[in-house]
Amino acid sequence: MAPLLALVLAAVDPCAPVEAVALDPLAARAYREVGDAELAAGARDSAVAAYREALARDPGDAASRDALQRLCSDGRAPDPFQEGLRRMDAEDLGGAARAFEAAHASEGSPSAALLAGIARYELGDDAAAERLLRAAERDPVHREEARFYLGLLALRAGDGGRAASLLESAAANPALASPASDLARLARxxxxxxxxxxxxxxxxxxxxxxxxxxxxxxxxxGTAGLSAAALWRPRGSRGPYLRAxxxxxxxxxxDEYDVAGVEAAAGWQLRAGRTGAAAEYEYAHRALGGDDYLGAHRLLATGWTRRGRAAASASYAVRFESYAGDWSPFSGVLHRAEARAAVDATPRLRLSLAYAGARxxxxxxxxxxxxxGPRGEARVLLGRARLGVDLGLxxxxxxxxxxxxxxQRSDTYLDGAAFVELDVADRWTARVGVVGRYxxxxxxxxxxxxxxxSVAIGYTLGL
Known part of the structure; x- marks a missing residue:
């Protein structure tokens, strides 16, 4: 009976799934008898452990299964707030949101409303998130935290003015001052x-x-350049968009190498919590030295997901290129696919590694x-400044x-880039950078x- 003496008498969840081991009906019967004896003696936890061991060795043991189901249904309901914390730690955002909402509904807890709103924001359920965060905002203790996430919701909806106002208010909390101020500046x-x-x-x-x-x-x-762009997103970061x-x-x-170009694109972006996808069509035209050089149609599909501090994405593009004049032999179809993984190593350091292939x-x-070939990137945030280093092979x-x-030609390219950007005002950014190839x-x-x-100055206006 040594296996029976090895039972762990600590609390065991009778509702948790049972993992099967090697089939042994005789041992299962012995464990079930121990479970019956322990239950009769009032030792609930050791009875649960015995029944689980029995069911693991004989999944057809109906008596042990029924006993576990009774013990599961007889157990006390967990505290919904604590259940929400447990599920959030396990990254079960849906379960956490439901548990916190139950705690808020039963107790009117503003803390539960705040955490439920954050979970709903992460899940992409913006309407429910705003309702819960507004409830938390009424409590002075949680006002700034709620406004921080309400600002993020406004950013996602494309309402930069409202987002900036909410984030500025959230910056009154010293713990949120730095990220809220940075995001408010970007919201403008x-x-x-x-x-x-x-x-x-x-x-x-x-x-x-x-x-x-x-x-x-x-x-x-020497070179000089000027570029302009416009983006219209009627539903913010979700739904359709146009770009020119x-x-x-x-x-x-x-002068024979002067370049002029225009491009226009239309696309649609989908988001569901930490996962998203987008599809886009783009047309681009380039002139070289005042003469037609290239016309290209491109189709792009991309998807991404985020879990904790890590993110992954993949994309595929096909570009139909038509070169003019002496360049016409280069006309054809270019395919390109890329997979990328990124991690926020610290709150201010983001690292990413990509691998791309083209035909x-x-x-x-x-x-x-x-x-x-592979490509590595590093981004560092230093207040109003951003540093970046890229390296590809x-x-x-x-x-x-x-x-x-x-x-039969074979080439190897080593590419590098480095830059420093500084937000000199709310809508103005200065940049110094260098790109190179061997x-x-x-x-x-x-x-x-x-x-x-190169050195550059940029202006960005959101409406």
């Missing part, structure tokens, strides 16, 4: 309509690059290729042997490097 740039303008200047060490690589010896030049943008990129001397099928078969292999090159190739003439530092 958010809305159902967002307009942005960016002016930049810099230097490019290798201007004369085409779709397939360098066009002769590297030439450098234009850009001008001018060189100090090499370019061009009209000229010699130019078709496969490529893939890509391997590209072309499909066919090129008689003119005397090789390209190695099995064809020596196609190896190159590129370095492009």
């Amino acid at each position: 740039r958010d809305g159902r309509v967002i307009l942005s303008l960016l002016a930049e200047s810099g230097w490019d060490s290798n201007v004369n690059l085409g779709p397939g690589g360098p066009q002769g010896a590297a030439e450098s030049d 943008a234009g850009l001008l990129h001018q060189l100090a001397q090499m 370019d099928v061009t009209d000229e078969p010699l130019l078709s290729y496969w490529e893939h 890509t391997w590209r292999a072309y499909d066919h042997f090129d008689e003119d090159l005397g090789a 390209a190695a190739s099995n064809v020596d003439a196609l190896a190159y490097d590129k370095l492009a530092p």
